[in-house]
Amino acid sequence: MTVFKTFLKILNKNKFVVLLYTIILLVFGVFNMSTSENNTNFIAAKPDILIINKDQEIGLTKNLIEYIKENSNIIDIKLEDDSINDALFYRDVNYIIYIPENYRQTVLNGETPEIQIKSTGDYQSSYSEMLLSRYIKIQTIYSNEISNEAELIEKINNSLENETQIEVTSKLDTNSLSKASFYYNFASYSILAGAIYVICLILSSFNEKSIRKRTIISSMNYKKHNRILLLSNGLFATMLWLFYVLISFAIVGKAMFSIARTNIYSKFIYIYNVCFNNSIFNSNNNKQQKRNKWNSKCNSTRFKLLMWSICTSRMATKNCTNNSTYYTNILVHSNK
Amino acid sequence: MFIHNFKYTLKTLFGNKILIFWTFAFPIIMATFFNLAFSNIENSEKLSIIDIAIVESEEFKNNEILKQSFETLSDEENEDRLFSLKYVEETKAKELLENDEITGYLKLEENTPKIVIKSNGINATILKYVTEEINQTSKVVEDLANGKIVEAHMQGKTQIDYEKIYKEALEIAMKDDVKLKNISNANLSYTMIEFYTLIAMACLYGAILAMTAINNSLANMGNVGKRTAVAPISKGKLIISSVLASYITQLIGIALLFIYTIFLLKVDYGSNLPLIILLTLAGSLAGLSLGIVVATTLKTNENTKTGILIAVTMFGCFLSGMMGITMKYIVDKNVPIINKLNPASMITDGLYSLYYYDTFSRYYINIISLLIFSTIMIGISIVQLRKQKFETL
Known part of the structure; x- marks a missing residue:
């Protein structure tokens, strides 16, 4: 419990980072969604x-x-x-x-x-x-x-x-579907960046030399200590995911309720998120045991920049195609 | 003394594993990630064969033009094949559409084609468009044939070969006499920009090397610096040999990155190798001078200096399109002055102009800008270094 409490304390100090990413997500999300309207009629694509x-x-x-x-x-x-x-x-x-x-x-x-x-x-x-x-x-x-x-x-x-008659069968509003996929595209970035940043900060606090020494001489088994940390990280990742899924229901609720697929997609993000965090945790832990002098704070910022650059550039290029169906396709394909 | 210091600066730089990781390995790792992320983006944007279905009916079998046209367009041997076609019953077509196996299906109702699609998109637009075109062509043929028949009547001919007139009209309508000449450049792959910004980043990361090398000669940066400062040797020689060593280290790193991206990732830098090398030299010089300026003008510890350098480099790369290629275009289009002052953008734009443009004026402007940038930075550093004096440390 001591470990978990400490975990929560440090987390509480870093809550602004998570909030910051959430705000960025909401700003971009709302900005993107305000421009489009509902439609189920045929609209020709225009180059x-x-x-x-x-x-x-x-x-x-x-x-x-x-x-x-x-x-x-x-x-x-x-x-x-x-x-x-x-x-x-x-x-x-x-x-x-x-x-x-x-x-x-x-x-x-x-x-x-x-x-x-x-x-x-x-x-x-x-x-x-x-x-x-x-x-x-x-x-x-x-x-x-x-x-x-x-x-x-x-x-x-x-x-x-000479115009040909055309009929659109799908009652699904592709616009809100693409909104949902846009949201999840961006959310995956926010979740990852937020989780990596926070978990790295927390773990590096536990890894500080004096604190590390105190943990080692304490009566607590190091395996138990690490297990609790691992579980806490898992819990944090789950809460973060839940938080973003709840937001998605608030923003693009209609699409979320109407398509089971999107939900599968969000689950996919979740699994990815937890696995990823745990792997970070493990690598960090190994480093602790090796007593490496690696400065993980500096490391986390750089890693974040890397992830950020990859995520945003991917999104930007997708934006480039400027085709809402493209998002939908990605969404549908990733669930097949 | 020059060679002595040169040799030991090289040794110190190569011995610093973390430094070497960030300047040598990091860009290569990034390049690998970029390659993973972007290698298929452009191919997926090309027009692919569209799956469609046609509802079988007597009406359709009798509609020669529609039937023939669709068959030609979905002929596997046709180079301009557009569709993959299935003839099915209407219930089956609906099922296929529901399962996303086809983009849409076509049925004839009272001899007018009707298209059923599931959702909007470019494929659906093309299906509609092609059907319209076929309809239009048949209308044109009718129109032409009618004109000919009326003409024949006017001339008072009694025997009119309707079939011949119809065939002639069809021939005229089918004649593909559209003269379009594509004059766009063959090098249009925009994902290359990502790799160019990476080169820019690697060039500017050389700033960290230069900073580390210079720090060793600065009295306020540690014990080595203090000892060097009181040594009875020319400071000019010391600085120049340190800078030269870091420049060479940086060039080795960039050469590795070039070799990796050209031979393994098949990045296309255009065909003009000497100009690419010249640009890299100038770009590295800009990075180097940036590092020297930060090392000499800021009186803080090494970590802060590194932080500042990375922040400046990253922001520069962001503006030149590393985190989204359109960023560079947006800045170039709306606030061009920013990218004219940003060394990362000069390097990226230089590589871009070599890749995309046939003329070199834009390239040379970038080279000159880089040199001016470097001169200004080095000038500031010299002024700063000359007036450095410490009463206590």
Whole structure:
């Protein structure tokens, strides 16, 4: 009991660290979730496209730009070579279309103009290319038959209007599902970072030279001492996990109740969390026995930085794809 | 004396196991983690073959264009294969959809195609899109054929070969005459930035080496320093030989990191090796000068100095994209001045410009910035060192 009480005392001193990570989690979580709304209708995915028009924006050229605008998110950036290339590299745009000079005139002459494009090569850009090709194809077919510009535009738009009926069967709100997966993506980081930081601090306090010496000469068996520490760490990890799961019910409750899968996912995090903490504990304990001079405080901060960098960069790259279904896929796959 | 001190600084630095771990092994471990975390991210973003089903019916069998198009698009020998297709009954299709085995299924109701999907997404969008395109093409064919027939009537022809007209129209519609020219650079792998920031970090971690080496010659940093300070030898020589030793140690570490990332992790640094080496030399110099400045200007103990160096380096790396590649882009786009002053960002951007750009102007700007940064830092250190005097210690 003495060991456990000491454990709790040190934990109490470090509660702010856990609170800090929780606040970060909540801020990011709420920030991410406030922007999206519920929907169960079909919404076409829209790629990010940049159009660089060297022709005059009238007639056929204008029509092409309007068609692309309708089917994509037009990105507005500085029109300098470096900014454009950077935007493509960092996936700010998926696809860049350079409309050449005299585009309109070439089409009216019945020829097919060559269009330069830049593409990131991912699925968004493949889809963008389909969009562009379809338009150009229809335009080419009709431009051979019709020479009047207004008539040609009308024909093209008429052909493109053809919409297929679509039905979405899932009553699951994918948005809240992706919210849940976003939350757990981030929570795994908060749980890990909080647990590693706190457990390392507590263990290093127990490992301080004078305290260590006192523990050794005390009547308590060192095995019992270590066992209690191990159990306390396990308890702490469990409480931390429970805390974050409870928060998740508060934030994304609907999705949590509706899908058993998410719950499985949270369990997975929990198991991972406990195993991980215990392994830290064990390695720390071994070090204690070897009386290594390793400064575990310094070590923990650095390790934390490492974990932090890995976690956040993974998340950032996932953010990069900017596709809510992507999260959902990860969620679903990890539970299969 | 120069060689003597040089040799012993090297020995001290290599003998310091913890130091060597953080400057040599840590970046390599990070690189391994990065490789584990990112190696598959970009592949998963490519368009893969989409599983779909079509509800079997008489109507569908009679709809030649729709049937043929879907069969071509799901032909295993077709290079542009888009779908993996199953013909099933409607109940089975529903079951497949429910089990996530297909993205969606298509059925014909009164000869108009209807798509059923489970949830939104790019695959569902593409399925809808392709169906629309096929519909549009058949409409275009009809349109063209009608036009031809009307034309023939106008010319007063009595015998019209409907089948021929229809075939001609189909040929025109199927002709793939879209001229797109892809002018994007082949090097588009954004995860490379992670490894570049790692190189930047390794370069700047050299600051810890330089600091440790300099500390040994500083009178306020311990007994060795005191002894060195009262020794009747040129302080300039001492400092220069210490700094040179730490520079060489640092370069060995970075060379190891390069060898590891290039040969084992297959990181692509572009093809211009001499310029990469030049950038690394300049980057290491920046790290070195940062270490000297912290060692000479701050009058605190070694741990605090290390803490400050790590914090500065980490923050610099954070801004240059280590904890999220988009960070660098956001800073570059909105507050470019920050990354113009940040040595980690100069190194990352230099490597990035070698990898992605064909021109070298951006690269040279980065090299010059690094040199200016180093000169300023070394200048400050010289001023600081010259005015150092201790009455008591």
